[in-house]
């Protein structure tokens with residue numbers, strides 16, 4: 001839902017919709033299936049239907065069949081936070097370099113206790129192993145973006161995944177309206193499943209992840225030559241951060257589908273726990289997709305769109321995607337860290353000058369997010385908003 005580019009008109013190489021349909025049917029040996037899944041008891045991952053088929057040019061053809069490690073030849077930087085108390089300068093430099101050169105890095109010795117991480121993984125497995133009918137008791141709706149969802153699209157293609165979204169701190173707050181100037185805000189509360197009370201162990205994880213998110217924010221901001229707390233007040237009582245549990249079931253046709261199609265994260269930064277099953281791929285500057293080697297001790301951190309705007313494009317939000325697997329299910333846990341809905345977002349003024357003009361005009365973060373949420377549920381008749389809509393020619 002926070003993926004940039006989700007629900008945009010798909011760019012593809014089929015000549016017509018009919019041709020596209022024919023190709024899908026030929027691949028699958030079945031007619032397309034338009035059933036409305038969100039209300040039914042059917043598990044979408046018991047079979048494979050045309051809605052999961054990714055256009056040929058975006059299919060994950062490489063190294064999938066073997067799961068080979070050839071794709072690990074290049075890997076994103078790993079930064080050890082153990083010495084943060086006494087070697088801060090060196091860590092700030094490493095973070096700055098990683099953000100500029102990769103937009104992605106991993107952190108180890110991050111301070112989130114292993115017991116909390118394990119508790120989260122255990123509860124996530126229990127939740128996703130529950131019958132679909134039970135999971136639907138907490139399903140996400142047009143009125144509440146928090147909860148369970150197994151029908152998400154990215155780039156108009158159905159993701160091979162099911163998710164459960166939660167707001168750290170218990171609730172999520174957005175402006176009531178995209179257009180009007182001041183219509184107040186709307187609060188959405190977490191939905192906790194009555195059949196699994198122990199899932200609230202996630203609250204411990206979210207608390208620890210938020211602490212780490214502030215540490216990383218400070219490091220990124222400091223690496224741009226600013227006081228570490230420069231943007232703190234944008235985040236201190238923010239209620240737009242989101243925690244997601246992703247479950248990618250085993251997939252009978254991993255060469256045709258993706259767990260999440262290529263996208264950028266809309267937020268300031270993402271802290272991802274990816275467990276020990278590979279799947280996350282990052283697009284390098286030369287266009288090659290590389291696999292982020294799983295390290296169960298590490299978190300994968302990436303720069304999001306908000307940081308790209310703050311930094312006036314010094315740090316870029318990078319495209320990534322998730323490949324799925326025939327043999328083993330995968331879980332991942334992104335914590336999406338975002339400013340408060342009231343924040344007017346733009347390049348941080350100290351980073352701009354007559355020689356380095358702002359590349360974005362200011363826009364309200366909450367309204368931007370509200371618009372993107374709305375477009376998840378109805379065709380607004382206009383393309384989904386992107387940060388590039390606020391770009392100015394300089």
Ligand SMILES: O=C(O)CCC(=O)C(=O)O
Nearest residue numbers: 246260274280322332334
């Ligand atoms: O599952 C992963 O490794 C990444 C998921 C992701 O990119 C997302 O949920 O935005």
Ligand SMILES: [Fe+2]
Nearest residue numbers: 003264265320
């Ligand atoms: Fe992502």
